[in-house]
Amino acid sequence: xxxxxxxxxxxxxxxxxxxxxxxxxxxxxxxxxxxxxxxxxxxxxxxxxxxxxxxxxxxxxxxxxxxxxxxxxxxxxxxxxxxxxxxxxxxxxxxxxxxxxxxxxxxxxxxxxxxxxxxxxxxxxxxxxxxxxxxxxxxxxxxxxxxxxxxxxxxxxxxxxxxxxxxxxxxxxxxxxxxxxxxxxxxxxxxxxxxxxxxxxxxxxxxxxxxxxxxxxxxxxxxxxxxxxxxxxxxxxxxxxxxxxxxxxxxxxxxxxxxxxxxxxxxxxxxxxxxxxxxxxxxxxxxxxxxxxxxxxxxxxxxxxxxxxxxxxxxxxxxxxx
Amino acid sequence: xxxxxxxxxxxxxxxxxxxxxxxxxxxxxxxxxxxxxxxxxxxxxxxxxxxxxxxxxxxxxxxxxxxxxxxxxxxxxxxxxxxxxxxxxxxxxxxxxxxxxxxxxxxxxxxxxxxxxxxxxxxxxxxxxxxxxxxxxxxxxxxxxxxxxxxxxxxxxxxxxxxxxxxxxxxxxxxxxxxxxxxxxxxxxxxxxxxxxxxxxxxxxxxxxxxxxxxxxxxxxxxxxxxxxxxxxxxxxxxxxxxxxxxxxxxxxxxxxxxxxxxxxxxxxxxxxxxxxxxxxxxxxxxxxxxxxxxxxxxxxxxxxxxxxxxxxxxxxxxxxxxxxxxxxxxxxx
Numbered sequence: 340x341x342x343x344x345x346x347x348x349x350x351x352x353x354x355x356x357x358x359x360x361x362x363x364x365x366x367x368x369x370x371x372x373x374x375x376x377x378x379x380x381x382x383x384x385x386x387x388x389x390x391x392x393x394x395x396x397x398x399x400x401x402x403x404x405x406x407x408x409x410x411x412x413x414x415x416x417x418x419x420x421x422x423x424x425x426x427x428x429x430x431x432x433x434x435x436x437x438x439x440x441x442x443x444x445x446x447x448x449x450x451x452x453x454x455x456x457x458x459x460x461x462x463x464x465x466x467x468x469x470x471x472x473x474x475x476x477x478x479x480x481x482x483x484x485x486x487x488x489x490x491x492x493x494x495x496x497x498x499x500x501x502x503x504x505x506x507x508x509x510x511x512x513x514x515x516x517x518x519x520x521x522x523x524x525x526x527x528x529x530x531x532x533x534x535x536x537x538x539x540x541x542x543x544x545x546x547x548x549x550x551x552x553x554x555x556x557x558x559x560x561x562x563x564x565x566x567x568x569x570x571x572x573x574x575x576x577x578x579x580x581x582x583x584x585x586x587x588x589x590x591x592x593x594x595x596x597x598x599x600x601x602x603x604x605x606x607x608x609x610x611x612x613x614x615x616x617x618x619x620x621x622x623x624x625x626x627x628x629x630x631x632x633x634x635x636x637x638x639x640x641x642x643x644x645x646x647x648x649x650x651x652x653x654x655x656x657x658x659x660x661x
Numbered sequence: 662x663x664x665x666x667x668x669x670x671x672x673x674x675x676x677x678x679x680x681x682x683x684x685x686x687x688x689x690x691x692x693x694x695x696x697x698x699x700x701x702x703x704x705x706x707x708x709x710x711x712x713x714x715x716x717x718x719x720x721x722x723x724x725x726x727x728x729x730x731x732x733x734x735x736x737x738x739x740x741x742x743x744x745x746x747x748x749x750x751x752x753x754x755x756x757x758x759x760x761x762x763x764x765x766x767x768x769x770x771x772x773x774x775x776x777x778x779x780x781x782x783x784x785x786x787x788x789x790x791x792x793x794x795x796x797x798x799x800x801x802x803x804x805x806x807x808x809x810x811x812x813x814x815x816x817x818x819x820x821x822x823x824x825x826x827x828x829x830x831x832x833x834x835x836x837x838x839x840x841x842x843x844x845x846x847x848x849x850x851x852x853x854x855x856x857x858x859x860x861x862x863x864x865x866x867x868x869x870x871x872x873x874x875x876x877x878x879x880x881x882x883x884x885x886x887x888x889x890x891x892x893x894x895x896x897x898x899x900x901x902x903x904x905x906x907x908x909x910x911x912x913x914x915x916x917x918x919x920x921x922x923x924x925x926x927x928x929x930x931x932x933x934x935x936x937x938x939x940x941x942x943x944x945x946x947x948x949x950x951x952x953x954x955x956x957x958x959x960x961x962x963x964x965x966x967x968x969x970x971x972x973x974x975x976x977x978x979x980x981x982x983x984x985x986x987x988x989x990x991x992x993x994x995x
């Protein structure tokens with residue numbers, strides 16, 4: 340339980356735009372254990388990707404991390420200088436598979452050159468070693484060596500995604516953040532990538548943070564799930580606590596699950612959540628979900644519900660749980 | 662119910678591949694066979710789903726039905742009339758009857774247009790409505806149909822002032838304004854947030870019931886198809902491999918490709934984290950420019966035997982009432 344590889348405390352990432360301050364990630368606390376996959380789910384604009392970039396301490400401008408701690412190996416990386424984060428943290432300890440990264444491979448470089456370039460930024464070693472290392476990781480993600488000589492346009496979407504995953508792995512980080520790694524892929528390829536991530540988790544003992552908007556994919560890959568709404572954590576629980584027969588605790592999670600179409604169950608009428616997510620320039624008072632919540636109470640409109648531990652490892656931010 | 666509104670007979674669309682000089686001199690021609698002979702019947706008032714991976718020809722089929730593309734061969738019958746080749750006037754009439762909802766509600770709307778202009782443009786093109794006020798009223802009525810009320814509040818908004826769900830509602834209203842009888846919906850909810858996705862599908866279903874429309878729902882997502890459609894056809898490399906009522910195809914799958922697709926779908930239930938997913942399929946989808954001989958699925962099929970690639974391609978055959986499969990060995994593999 341207590342071998343945490345990543346500990347995030349009260350993280351706040353705000354975007355300072357000309358229209359005002361956008362509360363992208365607002366007071367988020369969580370941790371990741373060794374060898375587990377933490378899923379981060381939420382609708383678009385709920386701060387999932389902002390959270391991912393914050394963990395690498397590279398928020399997209401005009402975003403700034405204004406408060407909080409990100410503790411890796413006992414050190415708060417937000418206190419480190421940019422150059423030492425570059426040298427010791429980014430890709431060495433935490434790496435990220437960005438959304439759509441597979442479409443950003445330089446088209447005029449061969450895969451080998453793309454991968455060597457990244458590797459050389461961190462390790463100088465003779466060509467031989469570097470090449471061996473790349474080969475090892477390309478094989479690890481289920482590709483043969485000859486893809487190294489090829490160019491991105493010669494590879495299929497699934498193969499490119501594997502390359503991007505290999506590139507996130509080859510400096511042997513402890514935590515790999517995957518931002519929607521399966522979204523642009525076909526169902527069959529999606530399932531193959533999911534299998535690959537599970538295999539890597541057991542083989543290398545890695546921890547993953549798996550960011551997606553799809554609750555169904557999350558159920559397949561994540562040991563624990565963190566549901567985000569409007570920049571805040573709505574619920575954290577184990578796979579069983581969120582998807583199991585007992586049901587999730589937060590009305591947002593419950594509604595999202597009820598809105599997900601199922602293949603093996605004929606549903607006459609799907610539920611949906613009325614309205615749209617709130618504007619984070621001016622988040623609503625009290626619980627941020629209260630405008631769309633079906634079980635809203637007076638208290639929800641005024642007071643912000645803090646996360647409450649319902650049972651071991653299961654937390655929800657809802658006044659109904661008190 | 663068995664009133665057929667649209668029938669496709671062996672419809673084909675081949676795109677020529679650019680040739681180099683040697684190929685021109687040798688007289689070689691290559692084709693990308695995007696749609697390679699599909700036959701289906703869609704009944705009036707039903708929602709028909711066309712399922713497949715990217716590149717299988719499902720969008721091309723939609724465009725052929727919209728008459729945005731000319732078919733290479735085959736026949737298309739709409740409301741009892743042959744519409745395979747049409748002159749300009751008949752084409753305009755056809756386009757009034759058949760409308761399309763596009764995938765991306767952000768790209769399919771002119772950012773400089775207000776909702777009013779987006780909605781009245783089809784009327785101007787087809788010269789309907791007469792006066793400006795009459796057209797405005799029609800636009801307001803269309804907005805009411807898609808539950809954007811009060812319409813006055815939305816008519817003067819630009820696309821950027823609307824959420825994704827609202828845009829897709831306006832896109833639906835735009836197709837409805839010409840009172841079509843057939844709507845091609847190409848992945849209408851794939852870009853929409855999960856919480857509103859069900860709402861849009863519900864709205865489309867309500868509109869369909871109220872106005873007696875027929876939908877062709879093109880998607881790669883079997884889960885929404887299960888919820889939304891009555892019948893589905895599964896396409897692979899330009900051909901239909903399995904077709905039938907959605908319950909029948911999902912619960913009583915016959916074709917190995919459909920089986921692989923179904924096994925790959927994720928479901929939001931617990932207890933699957935520590936298990937590997939079994940995906941009964943090999944390799945990757947071949948290029949539509951180089952379709953394998955025999956059954957086109959055989960290189961990826963885990964059940965394939967010599968007859969699958971030696972004999973000619975299997976045709977769709979009826980295995981149960983209304984359930985068609987194009988596989989030689991479906992009996993042995995179930």
